[in-house]
Amino acid sequence: MTRRPSTRAVAWGVLVVSLLLAGVVSFYAASTPDGLTKVSEDQGFADTETDHATADSPLAGYDAGLGNERLSGGLAGVVGVLVVLALGSGVTLLVRRTASETDDTAPRA
Amino acid sequence: MHVPDGFLDAPTSVATGVVAAVGIGVALRKARHELDDRTAPLAGLVAAFVFATQMLNFPVAGGTSGHLMGGAIAAVLVGPWTGVLVTSVVFAVQALLFADGGITALGTNIVLMGLTTVAVGWLVFRGLQAVLPKTLGWVPVAAGVAAFVSVPVASLVFVGLYAVGGTADIPLGTLTGAMVGVHLLIGLGEGVITFLAVGSILAVRPDLVRGAWPVLAARTLEVRPAKATATGTPA
Secondary structure (H helix, E strand, O other): OOOOOOHHHHHHHHHHHHHHHHHOHHHHOOOOOEHHHHHHHHOOOHHHOOOOOOOOOOOHHHOOOOOOHHHHHHHHHHHHHHHHHHHHHHHHHHHHHHHHHHOOOOOOO | OOOOOOOEOHHHHHHHHHHHHHHHHHHHHHHHHOOOOOOHHHHHHHHHHHHHHHOOOEEEOOOEEEOOOOHHHHHHHHOHHHHHHHHHHHHHHHHHHHOOOOOOOHHHHHHHHHHHHHHHHHHHHHHHHHHOOOOOOHHHHHHHHHHHHHHHHHHHHHHHHHHHHEOOOOOHHHHHHHHHHHHHHHHHHHHHHHHHHHHHHHHHOHHHOHHHHHHHHHHHHHOOOHHHHHHOOOO
16 A cells, blocks of 8 residues: 555645635636536626625625736635635534444544 | 526525525435545545536536536445535535526525436436446546536426426426536536546545445455456556
């Protein structure tokens, strides 16, 4: 068996790739309408879309409002990755904590 | 395929909200059996990766683009129940922080791009795993095909919801053709991204890919009889 990278190393790898994708590569993403948006335009129901309740969010539309499109989009992406990581990890922790509290067979910490 | 506010009427949005809430509630209970010391640290990171990849719209035919939905990839990497939690976090953050996908449509988006793609992705993946050779090389292939299938199915579920509670009178046949047509193409992208991402983790740490566990277990058992070693893949 060859030596394999640690879980910690893989985790850092996934995080760095995610930050690069959201912070840098996203600038080069296609700006044409996505599948549903295009269909709604072609079929004539795009105008049924109503105003978005969080349209005034400082990060609405993945635009951090720095004036520079590359920086604004990149910063929004990085913030998004970190917020999602924090919430996702938090939910995971919560699930595991309640599991160990209710499961009698789980080892006590 | 983020549904904005206004496409579906209030009763339908409430109904999908209830379905999403029930799905998340069940997932919160079931995910505890999927999360062990090995997989738990990766769940939040899979959420982050799905969020990042959803920013990367790729062009498909005719001035249209698409992006990853992520249910299949999350299910294969961390398990289907954790996958529901992971994708739900992504859609909630997108709607609340980035105004991407409506607030009243959040339940709809979790049902379409979370529950549906996780369920279809996982079931197709497990189905393929049952018939394909039990080798690690087939795991990313099965994941990619499952991801491909999950996207047009999600578009069909949207058509179903629109048939019930769409706010405009659109001929269903035309809507179905348009939605499934474009999402077959977007599904190809979903399949390729899923294949590459699952393949990458698998190449360095196969034990961190939950969908590969049956293969790893089978391989351990196959090593014992001398003749059977030829069927196993080298590590």
